[in-house]
Amino acid sequence: MNKNLFPTNLDKEKIMKQTLKRIIRNVKSINGNSLAEFATTTALMATLAATAAPKLSEMSEGT
Secondary structure (H helix, E strand, O other), X not given: OOHHHOOOHHHHHHHHXXXXXXXXXXXXXXXXXXXXXXXXXXXXXXXXXXXXXXXXXXXXXXO
């Protein structure tokens, strides 16, 4: 009989380990920004805008 026709538990375990390793490798290789990085950038930009707002309003009044 063909060995692949009826895989044993060891064969199934080996296939599962290979599949999990492949999934983990694919997840780790995904590029992009995380939500924490986006929140940090947004907070910094809001702080800069709030700091610059009074000075910009003075400049627009012409004083």
